[in-house]
Amino acid sequence: VGFVTIKDVAKEAGVSLGTASRVINNVASVDAKNRARVHAAIEKLGFIPNRSAQSMRKGLSGEIGILVRDFTIPVLGGFVRAVQTVLDEAGYILLISSTENRKNRELDLLGQLSRRRVDGLIMTSASETDDDLVASRERLGFPILFFDRDVHGSSDCVLIDHTEGTRQAVSYLLSLGHRRILLVTGNTETYPAYARIRGYVLAHEAAGITVDPTLIRGGSFESHSALVESSSILDTATSTRPTAIIAGGIDMLPGVLKAVRARGLRIPEDISVIGNSDSDLAMLATPPVTVVKWDYREVGHTSAHLILDRIYKRAPERQRRIVIPTELVIRGSCGPAPTQPGRG
Amino acid sequence: VGFVTIKDVAKEAGVSLGTASRVINNVASVDAKNRARVHAAIEKLGFIPNRSAQSMRKGLSGEIGILVRDFTIPVLGGFVRAVQTVLDEAGYILLISSTENRKNRELDLLGQLSRRRVDGLIMTSASETDDDLVASRERLGFPILFFDRDVHGSSDCVLIDHTEGTRQAVSYLLSLGHRRILLVTGNTETYPAYARIRGYVLAHEAAGITVDPTLIRGGSFESHSALVESSSILDTATSTRPTAIIAGGIDMLPGVLKAVRARGLRIPEDISVIGNSDSDLAMLATPPVTVVKWDYREVGHTSAHLILDRIYKRAPERQRRIVIPTELVIRGSCGPAPTQPGRG
DNA sequence: TTGAAAGCGCTAACAA
DNA sequence: TTGTTAGCGCTTTCAA
Numbered sequence: 001v002g003f004v005t006i007k008d009v010a011k012e013a014g015v016s017l018g019t020a021s022r023v024i025n026n027v028a029s030v031d032a033k034n035r036a037r038v039h040a041a042i043e044k045l046g047f048i049p050n051r052s053a054q055s056m057r058k059g060l061s062g063e064i065g066i067l068v069r070d071f072t073i074p075v076l077g078g079f080v081r082a083v084q085t086v087l088d089e090a091g092y093i094l095l096i097s098s099t100e101n102r103k104n105r106e107l108d109l110l111g112q113l114s115r116r117r118v119d120g121l122i123m124t125s126a127s128e129t130d131d132d133l134v135a136s137r138e139r140l141g142f143p144i145l146f147f148d149r150d151v152h153g154s155s156d157c158v159l160i161d162h163t164e165g166t167r168q169a170v171s172y173l174l175s176l177g178h179r180r181i182l183l184v185t186g187n188t189e190t191y192p193a194y195a196r197i198r199g200y201v202l203a204h205e206a207a208g209i210t211v212d213p214t215l216i217r218g219g220s221f222e223s224h225s226a227l228v229e230s231s232s233i234l235d236t237a238t239s240t241r242p243t244a245i246i247a248g249g250i251d252m253l254p255g256v257l258k259a260v261r262a263r264g265l266r267i268p269e270d271i272s273v274i275g276n277s278d279s280d281l282a283m284l285a286t287p288p289v290t291v292v293k294w295d296y297r298e299v300g301h302t303s304a305h306l307i308l309d310r311i312y313k314r315a316p317e318r319q320r321r322i323v324i325p326t327e328l329v330i331r332g333s334c335g336p337a338p339t340q341p342g343r344g
Numbered sequence: 345v346g347f348v349t350i351k352d353v354a355k356e357a358g359v360s361l362g363t364a365s366r367v368i369n370n371v372a373s374v375d376a377k378n379r380a381r382v383h384a385a386i387e388k389l390g391f392i393p394n395r396s397a398q399s400m401r402k403g404l405s406g407e408i409g410i411l412v413r414d415f416t417i418p419v420l421g422g423f424v425r426a427v428q429t430v431l432d433e434a435g436y437i438l439l440i441s442s443t444e445n446r447k448n449r450e451l452d453l454l455g456q457l458s459r460r461r462v463d464g465l466i467m468t469s470a471s472e473t474d475d476d477l478v479a480s481r482e483r484l485g486f487p488i489l490f491f492d493r494d495v496h497g498s499s500d501c502v503l504i505d506h507t508e509g510t511r512q513a514v515s516y517l518l519s520l521g522h523r524r525i526l527l528v529t530g531n532t533e534t535y536p537a538y539a540r541i542r543g544y545v546l547a548h549e550a551a552g553i554t555v556d557p558t559l560i561r562g563g564s565f566e567s568h569s570a571l572v573e574s575s576s577i578l579d580t581a582t583s584t585r586p587t588a589i590i591a592g593g594i595d596m597l598p599g600v601l602k603a604v605r606a607r608g609l610r611i612p613e614d615i616s617v618i619g620n621s622d623s624d625l626a627m628l629a630t631p632p633v634t635v636v637k638w639d640y641r642e643v644g645h646t647s648a649h650l651i652l653d654r655i656y657k658r659a660p661e662r663q664r665r666i667v668i669p670t671e672l673v674i675r676g677s678c679g680p681a682p683t684q685p686g687r688g
Numbered sequence: 689t690t691g692a693a694a695g696c697g698c699t700a701a702c703a704a
Numbered sequence: 705t706t707g708t709t710a711g712c713g714c715t716t717t718c719a720a
Contacts, residue, residue: 003485005713016691021715029689046483051459052405053713055396056696072421081416081442088441093456096440097432098425112437115395139390141347254624261628279624280598284605286630349697360707365699373705397697400712 004047012041024049055117064307065095065113067106067123068147069221072098075250075277075296079147082300083122090308092119101126101187101221103133110136118142120307125149127189143310145303150191156310156320158303162192162276165292165326166199169246169274172290172328174207177337178244178272184229184256185248186221193218196248196276215242226255234263243337244272253281253289268335278329287332294326348391356385368393399461408651409439409457411450411467412491413565416442419594419621419640423491426644427466434652436463445470445531445565447477454480462486464651469493471533487654489647494535500654500664502647506536506620509636509670510543513590513618516634516672518551521681522588522616528573528600529592530565537562540592540620559586570599578607587681588616597625597633612679622673631676638670 010020015034022030023038030038041047055061064087068076084094095118099106103126113121122145127133129152137144137155146157166183173181183200185193197216204211217229230245247256253275265271267287275282278293302322309315354364359378366374367382374382385391399405408431412420428438439462443450447470457465466489471477473496481488481499490501510527517525527544529537541560548555561573574589591600597619609615611631619626622637646666653659 006715007713017714018691018693018716019689022690025715031689034689048455048458050400050461050713052396052399052461053696054715056394056400056698057713057715059696061396070425071415072418072425074416074418077416077421081414084441093439093460094441095437097428097438111392114392116437117394117396254628257628281625281628284598284601284625284629350699351697361698362700362707362709363705366706369699375705378706394697397712398699400714401697401699403712 004045006047006049008045009038009041009047012045013037060119061117062092063095063116063118064092064311065097065109065116065118065121065123067097067099067109067113067121067125069101069124069126070098070251071096073251074279078296079300079303082297083304086301086304086308090304099124099126103127103130106133107136110140114140120145120311122147122303122307123149125151125190127187128152128191129189143307145307145310147299147303148192150195150321154317154319156306156315156322158299158306158322158324159191159195160294160299160324161326162195162292163199163202165276165294165328166196166246166248167203168199168326168328169290169292170200170203171206172330173244173246173272173274173334174203174209176244176272176334179209179337180212180215180240180242180244182215182217182230182233182242182245183248184217184219184226184245184252186218186225188218192221192249196246200246214240221249221251223251223255226252227259228255230256230259231262234259234265242271244274244334246274247276250277252276253279253291257281257285257289267333270338272334272337274334282331285333289333290331291329292326293329294324299324348389350391350393352389353382353385353391356389357381404463405461406436407439407460407462408436408655409441409453409460409462409465409467411441411443411453411457411465411469413445413468413470414442414595415440417595418623422640423644423647426641427648430645430648430652434648443468443470447471447474450477451480454484458484464489464655466491466647466651467493469495469534471531472496472535473533487651489651489654491643491647492536494539494665498661498663500650500659500666502643502650502666502668503535503539504638504643504668505670506539506636507543507546509620509638509672510540510590510592511547512543512670512672513634513636514544514547515550516674517588517590517616517618517678518547518553520588520616520678523553523681524556524559524584524586524588526559526561526574526577526586526589527592528561528563528570528589528596530562530569532562536565536593540590544590558584565593565595567595567599570596571603572599574600574603575606578603578609586615588618588678590618591620594621596620597623597635601625601629601633611677614682616678616681618678626675629677633677634675635673636670637673638668643668 006020010017020038023035071077071080097109120143124147128149144155185196219225247253275289275291278291282289282291350364354361364382367379415421415424441453464487468491472493488499529540563569591597619633619635622635626633626635
């Protein structure tokens with residue numbers, strides 16, 4: 001019932017508080033007979049230690065926070081689960097929440113976790129540089145692990161290699177003859193967006209092709225934004241219309257696909273499409289969608305291990321930056337550039 | 345940093361511990377001057393109350409657990425988010441975890457939450473009747489809200505009306521001339537499975553059609569199971585093959601679609617498909633998939649409110665069973681039954 | 689190996 | 705309105 005305390009256990013077992021505590025915490029120096037008695041008492045009474053009391057005494061909560069934009073997005077949910085697998089194992093419990101990319105919500109949640117005295121935090125901030133956000137992180141008092149955010153300072157970062165992923169995707173499209181490739185991506189103040197833009201530029205440079213800046217749309221990572229951005233450019237004149245679209249955010253493929261469908265464009269005959277992160281949708285769409293993907297389990301496991309290192313203070317002082325590779329999975333959504341772009 | 349205590353605040357403000365505590369807890373009877381002093385001290389020192397200590401003192405943790413099979417499944421993730429919205433508002437923090445439908449994991453997690461002294465729990469158990477699971481729930485000492493599980497006892501249940509949803513889906517297929525409709529669903533010991541089977545039978549009875557029990561496949565809710573079950577029956581003789589498949593689980597549409605694709609069957613010419621719960625995949629597949637859907641936000645909000653009622657003891661003693669309606673969204677994945685089923 | 693006792697940070701009852 | 709104090713359940717010295 002949760003009302004049995006260690007006192008009750010000690011009394012039942014006929015030992016002192018201290019001995020009961022030692023048994024519960026597996027301290028070696030306890031007589032076998034007493035140990036057995038205490039275990040029997042625990043069993044009989046149904047004693048369950050109170051974590052709040054333990055936390056207070058030990059100064060450690062056994063809780064780790066994890067803040068992502070939206071854990072409902074499959075690839076982020078998968079990341080969270082992978083983190084949880086490792087942290088469960090280590091005896092920690094995860095406090096999961098979605099920031100919805102809203103600064104004030106992020107600030108609130110940071111406060112919550114602070115009150116909760118979590119032992120560590122894994123997060124993807126809405127901004128790497130915003131003053132309030134940075135300040136509020138800095139007085140947190142527990143280690144932070146940034147996931148897919150390249151933050152200046154001493155906190156570790158686990159990053160996905162979006163630059164290389166996008167470079168490969170763009171090179172592939174370029175090799176198919178595309179010259180007007182739209183990159184829809186998120187807030188350019190954050191790593192996933194500017195890293196992808198860098199890859200986009202790199203690929204063009206390598207091919208000796210000038211980049212048209214109007215083809216880079218960095219707004220928000222919301223799924224809705226992908227729909228809006230791709231819709232608007234698809235409605236322009238033939239000469240300014242792209243022949244290929246890269247959904248440069250984990251949540252953007254649905255929006256891009258909707259925009260394309262709404263205009264009756266055929267994939268890949270009229271327009272080529274590449275997604276970021278794999279999904280059932282990408283695999284089962286007609287045609288299946290070519291994607292830049294990565295192993296989110298690996299990302300999750302790595303993040304969990306890095307934060308544990310910090311908590312146990314077994315990590316070097318200096319910041320660690322781990323970059324996880326991406327892979328271009330070619331499926332049926334890209335074809336040769338149409339001679340006349342758009343509605344064939 | 346988390347090392348400033350209420351004592352430091354009291355000293356800094358030149359008041360007693362008690363007064364500082366009163367200010368923090370918004371107790372009215374504090375002199376305005378002192379109140380201001382305390383606030384100033386809090387500000388200056390960056391004091392953040394320690395929840396563990398508060399919890400211990402108050403006997404309430406301010407935490408609520410939520411256990412679903414897998415919060416990575418979009419519609420479950422959405423449910424969790426909806427719950428979180430309400431509970432955030434009420435000042436609670438959610439402890440989210442996936443049971444993976446494994447009994448031992450569920451037992452472990454129940455223990456975790458018990459140690460944590462959560463104030464309440466929202467869950468979808470792997471079984472409504474398993475002895476160990478039932479026993480371990482009963483000695484929990486805090487209220488439970490069952491989500492989509494029809495559990496005997498005094499705990500409230502929020503249920504989705506799968507019976508009516510499936511009845512409508514089957515009637516619709518029957519009206520299109522289908523006579524061999526496959527229902528793939530999960531563990532028949534749980535409500536979502538047996539409720540759907542009931543709806544399946546009801547629809548057949550109403551149409552005066554005999555049910556072929558081999559067309560009801562209740563195994564596991566895993567996505568993989570849907571692939572296996574539908575694959576195996578699609579490989580049988582024409583006479584035993586279904587002309588329509590209902591993916592009777594929130595996670596089953598991908599598996600069904602994969603099985604159908606792998607055999608080169610056209611939807612809806614060769615075979616009709618209906619999914620359960622809406623998704624990007626259902627909306628954007630070619631053709632878009634007809635689904636039984638429900639408002640998971642409503643489900644989440646309702647669940648959150650019911651558990652809060654219990655925690656605040658403002659609910660009636662008796663068990664409450666809330667049934668949430670479903671809606672059949674007709675899209676392009678169902679057509680008239682082919683005269684000769686299967687590969688045209 | 690064990691028991692006694694201090695105290696983690698906080699709230700609330702009591703007395704002033 | 706305020707200060708003092710007991711104690712929430714536990715771990716961990718310190719002595720024995």
